[in-house]
Structure formats: structure tokens, C-alpha cells
Amino acid sequence: MARQTLSELYDIIRRRKAAPKEGSYTNYLFDKGLDKILKKVGEEATEVVIAAKNENKQELIYETADVLYHLLVLLVEKEIPYEAIEAELASREGIVSKTTDRPEITNL
Numbered sequence: 001m002a003r004q005t006l007s008e009l010y011d012i013i014r015r016r017k018a019a020p021k022e023g024s025y026t027n028y029l030f031d032k033g034l035d036k037i038l039k040k041v042g043e044e045a046t047e048v049v050i051a052a053k054n055e056n057k058q059e060l061i062y063e064t065a066d067v068l069y070h071l072l073v074l075l076v077e078k079e080i081p082y083e084a085i086e087a088e089l090a091s092r093e094g095i096v097s098k099t100t101d102r103p104e105i106t107n108l
């Protein structure tokens with residue numbers, strides 16, 4: 001199965017900003033500006049919440065992908081490197097592994 005990491009998607013989005021492509025939804029968002037991007041992040045996050053209440057896990061996967069994409073667009077718009085998020089997560093590693101269980105995901 002083809003996979004795309006968030007880091008790879010971030011780079012594609014960054015390249016769209018540097019070199020706009022005709023018909024690109026990403027460029028449509030950049031052209032509309034920060035408020036539009038924020039609106040989409042809010043909408044997509046709400047859709048994740050709604051999907052999580054549903055039995056259909058595929059819907060939650062779809063909406064999660066949507067919100068992650070829009071968050072990456074926001075990071076590029078705000079000129080925050082993806083590595084800054086990775087570094088922030090890494091800095092929490094000690095805390096998280098002590099305090100959380102990681103149950104296996106079943107029933108996809």
C-alpha cells in the first residue's frame with residue numbers, strides 16, 4: 001500500500017506555496033489567507049469529533065487525514081517548520097511513556 005508521511009506532505013505543501021500550481025486546492029487556501037485556513041482547521045476538527053462518535057472507523061480515518069492536511073497548511077502559512085513539531089513531540093517522550101498505555105487498535 002502506498003504511504004505518505006506527514007513530513008512528505010508538508011514538503012509538498014511548502015513547494016506549492018513557493019511555486020503555485022494551477023488547480024491546486026492548497027494554493028486556493030493560501031490565496032484565501034489565514035482566516036480561511038483557520039476556518040477549515042476548525043471545521044475539519046469538528047468533523048473528527050462527529051466521526052469519532054460514529055461506529056464507522058473509516059469515516060474517522062478520512063476526517064483525521066483532512067484535519068492533518070489542513071494543520072500542515074496552517075504550519076506552512078505560519079512558516080513553522082515541520083521539524084519544530086517533531087522536536088516538540090520528542091521533548092514530551094519521557095512524560096508520555098510514563099503516563100499512558102497504548103492499547104492496540106482493533107476493529108478497523
Ligand SMILES: N=c1c2ncn([C@@H]3O[C@H](COP(=O)(O)OP(=O)(O)OP(=O)(O)O)[C@@H](O)[C@H]3O)c2ncn1[C@@H]1O[C@H](COP(=O)(O)O)[C@@H](O)[C@H]1O
Nearest residue numbers: 009012013016021023024025026027040043065066069070
Ligand atoms: N492531502 C490533501 C488533502 N486533504 C484534503 N484536501 C482537500 O480538502 C478539501 C476538503 O473538502 P471540503 O468539502 O471541506 O472543502 P471544499 O468544499 O472542497 O472547499 P472549501 O471552499 O470549503 O474550502 C477537498 O477539496 C480536498 O480535496 C486535500 N487537498 C490536497 N491534499 C494533498 O496536498 C498535496 C497538494 O495538492 P494540490 O493542492 O491539490 O495540488 C497533494 O499531495 C494532495 O494529495
